[in-house]
Amino acid sequence: MRLELIGLNHRVAAIEVREQASLSPDQVEGALRGMVGVGNLDGAAILSTCNRTELYLSPREHFPDEELRRLYCRLTGLEEEFARTAYVLRDDEAIRHLVRVSAGLDSQMLGEVQIIGQLRDAYTRAQDVGATNNILNKALTRALEAGKDVRNRTGISQGAVSVASAAVQMAQRIFGNLEGRRVLLVGAGETARLAANHLGGQGVTDWRVANRTEGNARVVADLLGGRVVSFPPSPEDVDWADIVVSATGASDPVIAGDPCLQKLRKRRRSLLLLDLAMPRDIDPALGQFDDVFLYTVDDFNELVEANLQQREKEARRAESIVDKHVDEFVAWYRQNRVAPSIQRLHQVLEELRRQEVERNRKRFTAEDHEQLEKFSVALMKKVEGLFASNLRQSSLQDDSLSMAEEVVRAVAREGEDADVQEVLKQLRQEGSH
Amino acid sequence: MDSLVYLVLPQLLLVLFGTLLGIWAILMRRTDLNLESGAVRLGRVGAAMFVLWLVLVTVAQRQVPVLEPGQLMYYLAGLIWLGQCYSQLRVNQRLFAVLPLLGVLTLMVVGLVMGLRPDDVARTSLLGTAAAVHVSLSLAGVGMLLGCGVYGAGHVILHHHISRRQFDAWFNRLPSLGDLDRLRRLSLTTGSALVILSLASAMAWSSARSGSTETVVSHLHPMLLLSVLLVALLLIDRFRWLSTRNLAVLCVVMSVLVLALLTVSVVEIFVGRFA
Numbered sequence: 277m278r279l280e281l282i283g284l285n286h287r288v289a290a291i292e293v294r295e296q297a298s299l300s301p302d303q304v305e306g307a308l309r310g311m312v313g314v315g316n317l318d319g320a321a322i323l324s325t326c327n328r329t330e331l332y333l334s335p336r337e338h339f340p341d342e343e344l345r346r347l348y349c350r351l352t353g354l355e356e357e358f359a360r361t362a363y364v365l366r367d368d369e370a371i372r373h374l375v376r377v378s379a380g381l382d383s384q385m386l387g388e389v390q391i392i393g394q395l396r397d398a399y400t401r402a403q404d405v406g407a408t409n410n411i412l413n414k415a416l417t418r419a420l421e422a423g424k425d426v427r428n429r430t431g432i433s434q435g436a437v438s439v440a441s442a443a444v445q446m447a448q449r450i451f452g453n454l455e456g457r458r459v460l461l462v463g464a465g466e467t468a469r470l471a472a473n474h475l476g477g478q479g480v481t482d483w484r485v486a487n488r489t490e491g492n493a494r495v496v497a498d499l500l501g502g503r504v505v506s507f508p509p510s511p512e513d514v515d516w517a518d519i520v521v522s523a524t525g526a527s528d529p530v531i532a533g534d535p536c537l538q539k540l541r542k543r544r545r546s547l548l549l550l551d552l553a554m555p556r557d558i559d560p561a562l563g564q565f566d567d568v569f570l571y572t573v574d575d576f577n578e579l580v581e582a583n584l585q586q587r588e589k590e591a592r593r594a595e596s597i598v599d600k601h602v603d604e605f606v607a608w609y610r611q612n613r614v615a616p617s618i619q620r621l622h623q624v625l626e627e628l629r630r631q632e633v634e635r636n637r638k639r640f641t642a643e644d645h646e647q648l649e650k651f652s653v654a655l656m657k658k659v660e661g662l663f664a665s666n667l668r669q670s671s672l673q674d675d676s677l678s679m680a681e682e683v684v685r686a687v688a689r690e691g692e693d694a695d696v697q698e699v700l701k702q703l704r705q706e707g708s709h
Numbered sequence: 710m711d712s713l714v715y716l717v718l719p720q721l722l723l724v725l726f727g728t729l730l731g732i733w734a735i736l737m738r739r740t741d742l743n744l745e746s747g748a749v750r751l752g753r754v755g756a757a758m759f760v761l762w763l764v765l766v767t768v769a770q771r772q773v774p775v776l777e778p779g780q781l782m783y784y785l786a787g788l789i790w791l792g793q794c795y796s797q798l799r800v801n802q803r804l805f806a807v808l809p810l811l812g813v814l815t816l817m818v819v820g821l822v823m824g825l826r827p828d829d830v831a832r833t834s835l836l837g838t839a840a841a842v843h844v845s846l847s848l849a850g851v852g853m854l855l856g857c858g859v860y861g862a863g864h865v866i867l868h869h870h871i872s873r874r875q876f877d878a879w880f881n882r883l884p885s886l887g888d889l890d891r892l893r894r895l896s897l898t899t900g901s902a903l904v905i906l907s908l909a910s911a912m913a914w915s916s917a918r919s920g921s922t923e924t925v926v927s928h929l930h931p932m933l934l935l936s937v938l939l940v941a942l943l944l945i946d947r948f949r950w951l952s953t954r955n956l957a958v959l960c961v962v963m964s965v966l967v968l969a970l971l972t973v974s975v976v977e978i979f980v981g982r983f984a
Contacts, residue, residue: 427742428741428742428743429740429741429742429743429744430739430740430741431739431740431881434740434881435881446871448885449867449871449880449885449886450871450885450886450887451885451886451887452800452884452885452886452887452888453887544949544951544952544953545953546886546887546953565952566868566952566953566954566955567952567953567954569871569872575874578874578876579874579876582876583876590739590740593739
C-alpha cells in the first residue's frame with residue numbers, strides 16, 4: 277500500500293479556484309463513500325478548508341499523475357485547466373507535507389491553530405465512513421501528534437497577528453483573565469465591533485457603549501448585553517472601565533479634557549485605553565499616568581510585527597520537530613511495505629517445514645515425533661527471523677525489494693512451490709515501482 | 710545519618726535546583742511548553758525533597774534547622790521555594806520562576822559554605838520549642854516579604870516593557886500585571902501577619918530565656934521597626950495612596966530592608982548576646 281496526495285492551496289491557486297474546489301462536510305462524506313474500495317484505492321481522507329482542498333490517498337499502487345488530476349476534478353467539480361497547478365506528492369514527500377500542514381508551517385498565517393482542528397475533523401470524517409486504512413490511520417495520527425508537539429515545543433502559534441487580537445493580547449498582559457472586566461466601547465462601526473467580539477470571546481460581559489448615533493449604539497449594546505451611555509463618554513464612564521476601546525470616525529479626540537485628566541490622576545487601578553481610530557480618539561496626555569496604558573493602532577502594528585518575526589524564528593525549530601516525526605513515520609512506512617513479503621515468506625517456510633517433517637516422520641520413533649516437531653518449528657523460526665530481520669533492516673535503506681527477491685528466490689528454488697512463484701511475481705511488481 | 714542530613718541531601722538539593730535553573734535558562738531563550746511543565750514538576754520534587762530534609766534534620770538534632778547561620782540560610786531558601794510552589798498553584802509563574810530560583814540557589818550556596826553541621830555552643834542557646842516557633846515564623850514571614858519584593862520587581866519589569874513597547878520574552882512570558890499585583894498583595898499580607906506573630910513569639914521566647922527586658926528590647930528592635938513599616942505599607946496598599954507601580958517599587962525597597970534586618974537579626978543571635 278502507498279501514500280499519495282493531490283491538492284490545491286493558497287500558494288498555487290487563487291481564492292476563486294480554491295472556492296470552487298472547496299467541499300462541504302456532506303460532499304466530503306459522499307466523495308469518500310464513492311471512492312474507497314473501488315479499484316486500486318484502499319483508503320482516503322479529504323481536507324477541505326478556505327485555504328486548501330487536499331486528497332490523501334492510500335492506493336495499492338500509485339496512480340499516474342493524470343489519473344489523479346482527473347479524480348480531483350471529478351470530486352471537486354474543478355475544470356481540468358485549473359487542476360494542472362495542483363501538486364501531487366508521494367510517500368515521503370506526502371507525509372512531510374501532511375505533517376507541515378498540521379504544524380501550521382504550510383498555512384497562510386504561519387502557525388495558525390485552526391488547521392489542527394480541521395485536520396482532526398477530516399480524519400474523524402474519514403474514519404466515520406470507514407475510508408481509512410492502516411497507512412492513513414498512521415499518517416494522520418502522526419500528523420496530529422506532530423502538530424501538537426510543534427505547538428507545545430515552539431512558540432509558533434503564540435502572539436497575536438491581527439490588530440484586534442493584539443488588543444486582546446495587551447489586555448491579557450495587563451489584567452490576566454478578562455472575565456468580569458468592564459469595557460467601555462466608543463463607536464459602533466466595524467472596527468469597534470470586531471474588537472468587542474475578540475474581547476467578548478475572552479469572557480468580558482460588562483459593557484457600556486457610546487456612539488454619536490444612539491440608535492447604532494443601542495444595536496451594539498443589545499448584541500453585547502450592555503447599556504448605552506452618552507457620547508462623548510463622561511469622565512465617570514471612562515473611570516468606570518478597565519478597558520476603553522475607541523474607534524470612531526471623529527476628527528477630534530472624543531476622550532480628552534481636564535475633567536478626564538483629573539479623574540485618571542486619582543485613579544489607582546489599571547486602565548487600558550485602546551485607540552483604534554485614525555485620526556486618534558484619545559488625548560495622548562491621558563497616557564502619562566502610571567496606571568493608564570494608552571495604545572494606538574501603530575503600537576499594535578508594532579506588536580503584530582514583533583509576533584510575526586518571532587513566529588518566523590520559531591518556524592525554524594518547528595521544521596526540525598517535523599523532520600523527527602517524518603523520519604519516524606518513514607521508517608515505519610518502509611518496514612510496513614515489506615510486511616506482506618515477510619508474511620508470505622513465513623507461509624512458504626512453514627509449508628516446507630511441514631513437508632519435510634512428514635517425509636522424515638517414519639525415521640523416528642513415536643516418542644520422538646513431538647521432539648521433531650519442536651525442533652523443526654524452532655529451526656524454522658530462527659531462519660525466518662534471520663530473513664525478516666534482514667528484510668526490515670534493508671528496507672530502511674530502501675533496497676528492500678532486491679533483497680527480498682533474492683531471499684524468496686532462494687527459498688523458491690528449494691521448494692518449487694506455486695505460492696513462492698506468486699510471491700516472486702508480487703515482489704517484481706513492487707520492484708518496478 | 711549525619712552525613713545524609715548535613716551533606717548528601719543538601720548537596721543533592723543544590724544539584725536539583727541548579728538543574729532547574731539550567732532548564733529555565735533554556736526556556737528564557739525558547740518556548741517549550743513540555744519542558745516548562747517538566748520544570749514545574751521538577752520544582753515540586755525539589756519542594757518535596759526539602760520537606761524530607763527538614764523532617765530528617767529536625768529528628769537528627771531535635772530542633773528545626775535554626776542552630777547555625779548556615780542552617781538558617783538553607784531553611785529560608787526552602788521556605789521561599791515552598792512559597793513559590795504554592796504561588797505556582799494559583800498563578801502560572803512561567804519565566805518569573807527564575808527570580809525566586811536565583812534567590813533560593815544563592816541562599817543554599819551561602820548556607821552550605823557557612824556549614825550546616827551545628828556546634829555545641831549554638832545548640833545550647835537555640836534549643837527549645839519557643840526558639841523553633843519564633844525563628845520558623847520569622848523566616849516564613851521574611852520569605853513571604855522577600856517574595857513580595859520579587860513580585861514587585863516583576864511588576865516593575867513588565868510595566869516598563871508594556872509602557873516602552875518592548876515586546877520580548879519578558880513581555881510575553883511573565884504573569885500579567887494583575888496576577889503579579891495579586892501575588893504581591895497576598896505575600897505582603899501573609900508575610901506581615903507572620904512577622905507580627907513572630908514578634909509576639911520572640912517576646913515570649915526572650916523573656917522565658919533570660920527574664921531580662923533589655924535582651925528582649927535589643928533583639929526586637931529590628932523586628933519592631935519592620936512591623937511598623939509593614940503596617941504603613943499595608944495601609945498605603947489598602948487605601949491606594951500610591952499607583953500600583955509605585956507601590957511595587959516600595960515593596961522592592963521593603964524587601965531589601967527586610968534582608969538587611971534579617972542579617973542584623975541573625976548576627977545578633979549568633980554573634981551578639983545570645984551566643
